[in-house]
Amino acid sequence: MSAGLAKCFFTFFRVTxxxxxxxxxxxxxxxxIAFDRLVGLDSLWKILLESQNEKAIEESRELLVDLY
Numbered sequence: 001m002s003a004g005l006a007k008c009f010f011t012f013f014r015v016t017x018x019x020x021x022x023x024x025x026x027x028x029x030x031x032x033i034a035f036d037r038l039v040g041l042d043s044l045w046k047i048l049l050e051s052q053n054e055k056a057i058e059e060s061r062e063l064l065v066d067l068y
Contacts, residue, residue, distance in 0.1 A: 006047055006056035010063055013040045030066045038067070 014030075017023035022037035023030065032038070048060040 001047060001051045001053055001056050003053055003055035003059070006051070006053065006059060009040075009043065009047065010059060013044060013063070016040065032067055035067075041067075 014023065014025055016039050017037075018025065020037055020039055022032070022034045022039070024033055025031065044060055044064060047056055048064060051057050051060070
């Protein structure tokens with residue numbers, strides 16, 4: 001997965017989960033409201049574990065740390 005495609009997924013992840021009221025975020029913080037309702041969490045882990053692209057791995061790791 002390219003870094004650009006990963007970045008697109010991360011944006012989709014945030015917007016979708018905010019719409020589902022599972023996540024709240026702004027430019028400085030990220031707050032999980034309902035962890036059990038997060039959409040795409042499995043895909044985020046898959047990017048981290050299976051990607052060959054270092055930038056995609058790094059960004060997915062950072063997002064997962066913020067979520068947990």
